[in-house]
Structures are given as C-alpha cells and as structure tokens.
Amino acid sequence: MKWEDSKKGYENYLKLEKSLSQNSIAAYINDINKLTDFLANKYKGVAPDKVKLDQLKAFVEWLNERGVSPRTQARTISGIKSFYKYLLIEGKITNDPTALLESPKIGRKLPDILTMEEIDTLINAIDLNKAEGQRNKAMLETLYSCGLRVSELVNLKITNLFFEQGFIKVEGKGEKERLVPASKSAIEEINKYLTTYRKKLRVSKDSENILFLNRRGRKLSRVMIFTIIKNLAEKVGLGKKISPHTFRHSFATHLINGGADLRAVQEMLGHESILTTEIYTHLDRDYLRNTIHQYHPRS
Incomplete structure (x- = not known):
C-alpha cells in the first residue's frame, strides 16, 4: 500500500462522504503529511498498513519535543485517527493502529467575548467618511447580529438575502445551508451599503452575486476582515485580542x-x-454571584 494513493482516496472520502470544506480537507491532509514525513525519516517510509x-x-513524542501545543497535538491525532478509520471502512486494513493512541489532555478553553458596550464602541469607531466605512459597519453588524463565521461572511x-422575511441564507461548512434571522440593524446597514458603496463599484464578473466587495469589485479575503477588526480594536484601545470569530462567540453567549x-x-x-454549542453556556462570575445572593436561602 502506498501513502500517496491512500491519501488521495482519503481526500476524496472527506470531500464526497463527509462533505468537508477545502480548508478542512487541507488541514486533515496536512496532519497525514506530518506523519509521513516523520515515518520517512525515522522508519524508512513504512507503508500505511x-x-x-x-x-x-x-510520532506524538516527536511533536511534543518540538513544542507543539497539547491542543494542536490533539487535533493532529484526531486527523490521523480519521485517516485510519477511512482505511478500515474501505477494507484496506483489518486492525486500526490508532485504537489505543491517546491524545494529550487539554482544558476546555472558553472563547473570548465582547460586551454589548464593546461591540458598540468598535462599530461606532468606524469612519463613515471613508468610502469603505459603510461596508465595514454592515459587515461587523452582520457578524454580530447573525453569528457568522468569517468564511460565511465573505461568501x-x-x-441569499431574504429581508422581507427577515432571514439570510448562509452556506456553511461542507456546503450545508441554513437560514439565520437578520436583525433590523443588520438589514438597515446592509441596505445602506448596497445603495452607497457597492452600487458605485465596477464589479468583476466572478463577484457579481457576492455581497461584500473590496474597492476593485472583488470578493474580500478572510485576512482583510481580520485586519479591519484588528485596526478598529487598536483604534479604540480595546485591550483584547479579537478576531471575526469573537463576534460569533459574543452572538452565541449573549443569546444564551x-x-x-x-x-x-x-x-x-x-x-x-x-456539545459544540454547550461551550457558550458559561456565565460571567458577577452574574453567578448575584444569582446566588438573590435566590439562595443562606445568602
């Protein structure tokens, strides 16, 4: 059995059977590439079976020696386990060597969130005198009001805007679609953007249906969204390291x-x-303390 053939089959399996995005597939294949590089150097390229x-x-010890974090180690091991599960399903192996392979124990990391006041501060700091100001305001309002991933925002x-019904249709991971309610604020800011900034652009043919565009009339990159948010955080002196995902975390936490x-x-x-959603059920300490003081008979 050859590694390249096995990896190609695994890649097709992730795409067709698991319906994963290209980014997710690339991450899984990268995990296998790390393993094959290690085996080639240490064990003269032992075959996958x-x-x-x-x-x-x-291999796990090797990752640890190189200072790879426990969380990254766990994700890499998960990718390797997935690969051997595929080989088992396809009947290419009869015994799974990863069955007893343990992942490092990692604590459950609660996501960073923003308060409503911090979100308002960031949005209000956008310079609407600049051509792209209304676009940026509409994007941040959409990120927070709809809880989108950055990839969902740029795409x-x-x-897929159904404002009369109060929804937007989102194309998520693995090309799975879902309907998300759109707030009045998000609808208002998107409509302002459509009638000001966007209609003045010369839109490229491959981006005619994309909502948020750069000054060249093309789809924005994920990096550009990160940069816009980072610059705003620095401008207001936020003192927190945030990303587009912080708005999604805040959306979920505030709802729950x-x-x-x-x-x-x-x-x-x-x-x-x-189980993925349950991480947002954390409550801040002040809320917990006030609840105990208000309702516990011993308080």
Missing part, C-alpha cells in the same frame, strides 16, 4: 445568557453537535 502503535506514539450572496434555547442557538450557528 504496516504502521504500529509504538511508531505512532513515537454571503445577494440572492439572555435565555435563548440551546438548540435554537445550535441551529443558528450551524453546529452539527449540540
């Missing part, structure tokens, strides 16, 4: 802290498992 548990443990289509149903939030975020 000949890999033993001890060799995999040596948002005009034909306000009493929203967990499964409704799961649907709006596009999470396959409700």
